[in-house]
Amino acid sequence: MSDSHLKFLTLEELATHRSEKWRAFPTDVIPLPVAEMDFAIAEPIKKLLHSMVEISDTGYLGSIPELNASFSHFALMRWDWQVDPTKVRLATDVGVAVVELLRVFTSPGESILISSPVYQNFYTWINETKVQFIDVPFIYNPTDDITSTWVIDWDGIEKAYHSGIKVHLLCSPHNPNGRMYSESELKRFIELARKNNVIIISDEIHSPLEYKEHPFTPILTLGSEAAECSVVVTAASKGWSIAGLKCAIIVTGSDPMHEKLNLLPPALHFRASIFGAFATAIAFSEGTPWLDTVIRQLDQNRHLISTLLSDLLPEVKYIPPQHSYLAWLDLSALNLGEDPGATILLQSKVALNSGHIYGAQWNQFVRLNFATSPEIITRAITQMAEGIRG
Ligand SMILES: Cc1ncc(COP(=O)(O)O)c(C=O)c1O
Incomplete structure (x- = not known):
């Protein structure tokens, strides 16, 4: 695959990953904490790693x-x-x-x-x-x-x-x-x-x-x-x-x-x-062609989150970030208790980072990693809204 096209990994493929993001939660949870991406890595990196392993380097x-x-x-x-x-x-x-x-x-x-x-x-x-x-x-x-x-x-x-x-x-x-x-x-x-x-x-x-x-x-x-x-x-x-x-x-x-x-x-x-x-x-x-492709996708994703939230959870305050793939959501208007991230995990089976880990006073926030496919983002925010609305 060329680095001008991004390959989204499916939930089935991702479930086989051994990284913390994919091992920390049961398989029925959509995990969106831990800052790593759900995309196939850049071709030059893949080729290099294959060649090093091939010759036992x-x-x-x-x-x-x-x-x-x-x-x-x-x-x-x-x-x-x-x-x-x-x-x-x-x-x-x-x-x-x-x-x-x-x-x-x-x-x-x-x-x-x-x-x-x-x-x-x-x-x-x-x-x-x-x-x-x-x-x-x-x-x-x-x-x-x-x-x-x-x-x-x-x-x-x-x-x-x-x-x-x-x-x-x-x-x-x-x-x-x-x-x-x-x-x-x-x-x-x-x-x-x-x-x-x-x-x-x-x-x-x-x-x-x-x-x-x-x-x-x-x-x-x-x-x-x-x-x-x-x-x-x-x-x-x-x-x-x-x-x-x-x-x-x-x-x-x-x-x-x-x-x-x-x-x-x-x-x-x-x-x-x-x-x-x-x-x-x-x-x-x-790796610049792959990086630029990723940034174009992340740019769409950060705006997709605005659209989904304004349709499904308009109480959430969110401003698309100026860099990277981490959405910082203010959930205070939803009254989800001391740890809204824990409530969402329980009610919606979506894992996010709880705000308090970034400093105690930020406990009404959650961090959502949107370096994934638009389908997974849509599914996660839909599940969040369904869980919250009961
Ligand atoms: C600001 C910041 N620094 C450092 C790290 C972790 O870097 P490393 O895994 O190289 O220690 C992260 C990971 O998300 C990060 O967001």
Whole structure:
């Protein structure tokens, strides 16, 4: 199949998958949590993996200059971001990369800044490294525009920066509220970071999945000021749905920051998998046609959700995200109890991520993964409406 056509996997095919998304629930549940896609993966990645398995090329990862070169090329083509290939390092996955970076930049007991609602494993990584966190939540002010709905609390952010935090762990673009950061917002973070001697770790894993009207700004495109205080962690794992292959990328933009990262354990590189690293290299060099096809489908899906919700569950507040495939739904008007995600699983046999895992105060939200076929989305939202209406 050509990468200009997407193959939707059917529920029957997906039920044979061994991944968490397809093992965590009974077979009569439609699972829409866990950020992986229900599409056949890109042909170049499939071919590469077949060929490696065919010749039993299944050992440890060694040197892989192909990856540094292909990521640099992709970053230049996609975002006009000039990445020095010698300043690209590998890690097992984004989680491991962030944990090891936190170990470099913080000591147990020190504080870092996050803004909830935020990807649930930010809390896991914080616990693992025994740092404290200061949460400056987004101010939620529902409108039909995502940026004015999810407002950055600048007073809170400035106060946190002045309080002695060591790291700002930024989710850019932001998961789960679907928001992109503008260049001017990022510059304001950078200015605060430089003034207060704070490191910005920017988790940019969702960035390849940008929609045309909301271009993504990699933080390291914002000049030497950004390069002085920021480190980017990214991957091909969301964009090309290869999370199980295990590989992430750490990028720096200045010599001093690059050298600081010599404190990372050297084994970090070898703890990525050989499949993940070579699949990542080929995703960035040959995976753009598939990625663009996926983005076109996701674009339709995010609007299909608006239509379905306004027809079947008009009480739900939803704004199509500015990137990626995660719909963040405000269910507060439905009065589904303390954990609406649990209620929906019970009543409708649709599994979503419950809002409270992104921060306790967001318990009236759920996150729905729409990287699947329009049929499955329609079936899931129809079941949700039937369950809720009783
Ligand atoms: C913002 C964000 N960071 C990191 C991850 C996980 O990345 P990894 O599996 O490479 O640790 C996810 C997964 O959904 C995510 O949404």
